[in-house]
Amino acid sequence: FLKENKDFEFELMTHPVTGEKVKTLQILPQDFNSDGFFITKIKRKES
DSSP states (O other), rough: OOTOOTTTEEEEEEEEOOOEEESSEEEEEHTTTTTOOOEEEEOOOOO
């Protein structure tokens, strides 16, 4: 998506466990005995 839409960019988010700033978050089923998730935030670049 970002390769084809140059007016968008990642928005950093805080990792809920480590507290570090990350572009993506992956939750695997074995981590919490739940469904798996891949999470990222994107935003339109400010002009």
